[in-house]
Amino acid sequence: ELKVEQNPLFLSMQEGKNYTIYCNYSTTSDRLYWYRQDPGKSLESLFVLLSNGAVKQEGRLMASLDTKARLSTLHITAAVHDLSATYFCAVCYNNDMRFGAGTRLTVKP
Amino acid sequence: EAGVAQSPRYKIIEKRQSVAFWCNPISGHATLYWYQQILGQGPKLLIQFQNNGVVDDSQLPKDRFSAERLKGVDSTLKIQPAKLEDSAVYLCASSYTGATEAFFGQGTRLTVV
Numbered sequence: 001e002l003k004v005e006q007n008p009l010f011l012s013m014q015e016g017k018n019y020t021i022y023c024n025y026s027t028t029s030d031r032l033y034w035y036r037q038d039p040g041k042s043l044e045s046l047f048v049l050l051s052n053g054a055v056k057q058e059g060r061l062m063a064s065l066d067t068k069a070r071l072s073t074l075h076i077t078a079a080v081h082d083l084s085a086t087y088f089c090a091v092c093y094n095n096d097m098r099f100g101a102g103t104r105l106t107v108k109p
Numbered sequence: 110e111a112g113v114a115q116s117p118r119y120k121i122i123e124k125r126q127s128v129a130f131w132c133n134p135i136s137g138h139a140t141l142y143w144y145q146q147i148l149g150q151g152p153k154l155l156i157q158f159q160n161n162g163v164v165d166d167s168q169l170p171k172d173r174f175s176a177e178r179l180k181g182v183d184s185t186l187k188i189q190p191a192k193l194e195d196s197a198v199y200l201c202a203s204s205y206t207g208a209t210e211a212f213f214g215q216g217t218r219l220t221v222v
Contacts, residue, residue: 004151033210042200043152043213088151096165097142097211099151 002027002093006100013079014108021074021103023089031092032072034063036085037102043088047074079107111135113214115201121220127189130217134182134203140164142211143176143186144200152200158184159206191221 003026013019023032031050035043047056049065049072056063060083062075072089086102114133122128134141139160144152155174157164160181169176173192178184188195198218202211 035213042215043202045210045212048210094165096154096157098154099144101151 002029002091002096002098004089004091004098004100006089006103008103009101010104010106012106012108013076015080016078018078019076021076021087021089021105023072023074023091023100025070025072025089025091027091027093028070029067029091029093032065033090033092033097034072034074035088035090035099037088038085046087076105079105081107081109083107113201113203113212115199115214115217117217118215119218119220121222122191124193124221125190127187128191128219129185129187130199130201130219132184132186132201132214134184134201135212138203138205138212139181140204140206140209140211141178141184142200142202142204143184144202146198146200146216148197155186155199188219191219193221195219196221 005024034046037043047063052067054065060077065072084107086104088099088102090097090099116131141158143155146152155169156166156176158178161178176186198216200216202213204211
């Protein structure tokens with residue numbers, strides 16, 4: 001059974017700092033997604049990573065995928081308050097999409 | 110492009126009652142998902158449709174949950190009878206195929222009292 005693990009589950013960081021969120025998964029997959037969820041809202045797609053070594057960047061967020069290590073990272077550069085949200089990775093396996101537990105990020109002034 | 114539409118947005122019912130949720134996916138999307146998201150957790154897949162056929166319902170509690178997608182467009186998810194532990198947000202998502210990016214609706218927040 002596919003298992004998706006994220007860490008950390010909770011992250012409090014100061015504005016201007018850098019940090020990385022990790023997503024490990026248990027079964028071979030070549031498609032991984034990162035979503036953002038604000039409190040009380042639905043999920044917003046951030047990145048779709050489709051191949052080993054894929055790297056995508058949008059603003060202060062950069063996502064990468066290593067399919068051999070079964071690991072994806074979401075790197076936050078010079079965090080700002082607007083990035084406060086919960087971030088989920090989701091792994092595609094047999095056309096199913098399974099989610100991690102999420103990382104609740106709080107960016108403090 | 111219109112997004113995934115869900116209704117109702119909120120529902121409060123007593124345990125042992127029945128409830129139904131409705132989802133209208135993005136036009137042209139063949140794949141439709143229903144997820145259950147309990148507070149503080151990641152979404153859990155309940156059922157996946159490809160057009161009007163079920164691809165995966167391995168995590169659907171079939172003794173009380175049912176879902177259908179007639180004509181391969183709109184879908185309904187029903188719970189009968191509801192239990193307290195069914196309190197959650199029910200998210201519908203759609204994609205062109207099971208291998209492409211999924212887009213989520215706003216969700217239905219269910220409270221069972």
